[in-house]
Amino acid sequence: MSRRRGPVRRAEHRVPRPASGRRTPPAARPAPPAEQRADGGAPRRPRGAGAVPAVLHAAAAALLVVAVTATAAAGPAQPVVALAFLTLIAVGECVRITLPGDREQAPIGAAAALAYALLGPLRGLPTTHGVLQVVAVAGAGSLLAAAAPSLSRALPGAFGRALRRRRGRSPADLVRRDTAARRLLTVGFAAAVFQPLYNGGLLDRLPSAGPAYGVFLAVVAALAALCDATLAAALHRARTGLRFPAALEDELRSLPGIGSAIVATGMLVSLAAGEIGLWALPVFCAPLLLAQVSFRRAAAIRATTGQTIATLARATEVAGYTPPGHARRVADTACALGRELGLGTRELALLEYAALMHDVGQLSLVEPVPDGATALLPAAEQQRIARLGSEVIRRTGVPPRVAEQVARLADPCRRPDGGYDRSLPLSARIIRVANAHDDLLTAARGRGLSDPAGRLEALEALRLERGRAYDPRVVEALARMGGRAREPG
Template identity: 80%
Template sequence: MSWARAVLQADVILVRAVHTAAALLLLAAAGALVLDGPADPWVALAFAAVIAVGERVRVTLPGDREQAPIGTAVALAYAMLGPLRGLPTSHGVLQVVAVTGAGTLAGLIPPLRGLADQARLDAAARRLLTVGFAATLFQPLYNSGALDRVPLAGPAYGVFLTGVAALASLCDATLAAVLHRARTGLRFAAALEDELHSLLGIGSAIVATGMLISLLAGEVGLWALPLFCTPLLLAQASFRRAADVRATTGQTIETLARATEVAGYTPPGHARRVADTACALGRELGLGTRDLALLEYAALMHDIGQLSLVEPVPDGATALLPQAEQQRIARLGSEVIRRTGVPRQVSQQVARLADPCRRPDGSYDRSLPLAARIIRVANAHDDLLAAARGRGLADQAGRLEALEVLRLERGRLYDPRVVEALARVGHRARDPD
């Protein structure tokens, strides 16, 4: 069994372990609820109903990740719920899990396809485990009266809730990174960085809303649910508009990328092949979701400068041109991209993609963006493959020849790390078992 196959099987086992742990926890909670009966049933029903509604009004985050901010915030609030309108509550950890699970499943079932959506199942498992962890930190201390014996009144109580929420957020980010890494092959460190970055965005709003609901419920009761869920719902609308803007940007870039193909400057599908290879290399080198998105944009538009040429390059193979001509085309493409309104990093990456790794004095150019180095290797690889096919070489022989050419120029034109990443990616593609 190859190393890649072993890693794939380990990822599958890891995902199943997370799902199994969440399912067993939910079954234990449901069993305890049936045997002992719910404490404060109308309160539990109110929280479950809002969690279900929150599951139905999800929002898409960068990287095509879906999240239910309202459902998560309300579940977290129930896990940290102490007094309700001045009266103590008595629900425990297992009831918190049972109510969260019931609300989540109620939101997933219509439509039924939600139960077959792996991303939603991952999110549901994460929520159950995270909320169970938060409830374990809070509920035993509250129900045993330990919090009453410690001077945790006023601001100190808020600090305690903040600590519980922060630990629960880190737990959720870690679980999300584990599942994201298993699903996409992204390195764990990069996946965790993505999740922590998301935590600083809408994640902070989720945590703050959960804390406010749990705190204010002690004074205003269940009215805290609609009172503090409404601002989060408005924030979701803003995130949804931002997602629409991102989608429009992606469509614009795809259209511009095809301009060189329609005009006959590059072979059909060249931009997409380069982008796919570049993203595979980016994942191999540990880039996060945001950097991968910018890398894909730049790779799709890397040849846009060819539109300024009077005569097309044969087969659009810019990697076979003189160095100075490659750089001129890259600079012209960067100027075009800068005027399209896409993120400025994209034009900066395209402007540098033809620059060699080493300066004329032999020193390594550390200012060269990693994305530019990746795109240069991906573009040269596709151009060399096309040239090999033109000479009648089989695909396997063409790939070996292209890799050998890139290795001969590594350290001068091409980044050695990127070339070796290409070798690893190609090896896994040829030998999946």
């Protein structure tokens, strides 16, 4: 007979804190934490991946030093034009937006740097800057923006306060260096493709106002976008251990959004500058600034969704149906398994949401399950709880895929006829293993087993049921991680 859980002390209802020691609800983390593994340790990174950021940083730094030295020695060509683009790049770097996955982007700065790399004639007159000056201007603009928070202390008024607020929201220095190195190399690539052809007179056969010239610019801009996506995927893999195909897929999926706006704005500025001169910079960058406002509104919507998910995930703990921290531990284990199996950032975000709310259906129970261990219930009861939880989630405004994943949590991998159920979402199979693993660990600790013995017992129990109740791929992924899911309690 199930026993009713007694009153829980107030301290036990606190939201579990991650390894950093700060409370971080899903609203502040739209994507799963890439820096944290299920056992709370460092992420599993591929061998030799740490050399990738070092090589890219060294290449970007060397390129910038050479570019600044060469530009200073020869003197900048058309200094007024260079100063105008440098100022716009610096301002654009100060006005950033945060994309899903806690990735910062400076659309106006990136578009201005791309436009300068693709700049041909200016108000009908040819320009004479080359590849190295493009790199020097782009790098100087980024460095000026990086120094802006320190300079803001001497600036009174609203502008100084805005820069100081930006400093407080900045990501880690490591991420900023990755972004700066990647952008400098991408701009250098675009300039290396376009500027020699333009300055060498090979594009004279293409009229600057004709469609062929526009097509050529579009091709160069597209190649630059692919270069940037490839570098970003390589850095993402090196930092998080995510497989390169999944990381590259994430970057390519983001291109139709803000990436396409950056490329289109850079092309428009470079083309319009040939007719109206430097007035093209503020005129054609204004729509991109409005697009940033839309992205900020979308971020506010994501924050509201995260708050809803955090509330639902905590409801079962407050009501005494699940142990404190169970949902967070299952979500951390599920995200670690998802990264191990090659899921991308968007899939990991939905996976985390579903894992946090996987026990919402328990609120329909008259008597709580001891320790909230639904994995120890009969299969029919598990499926009923999963369906009820899915119905609750559908009414909260959470993406429909999250409700679908929760609804299929308790479905076995094998159909009654013995065949494999390929319609079962991978995310549901991952959460099922993560939830069962945490339930088994909690039960083992309740019997007084040591932590290593409990982890071994839980992994062996999952292996005995693989192929029937649990996906063999997911179980083996957990075994590769050492079965070191986050400890209960």
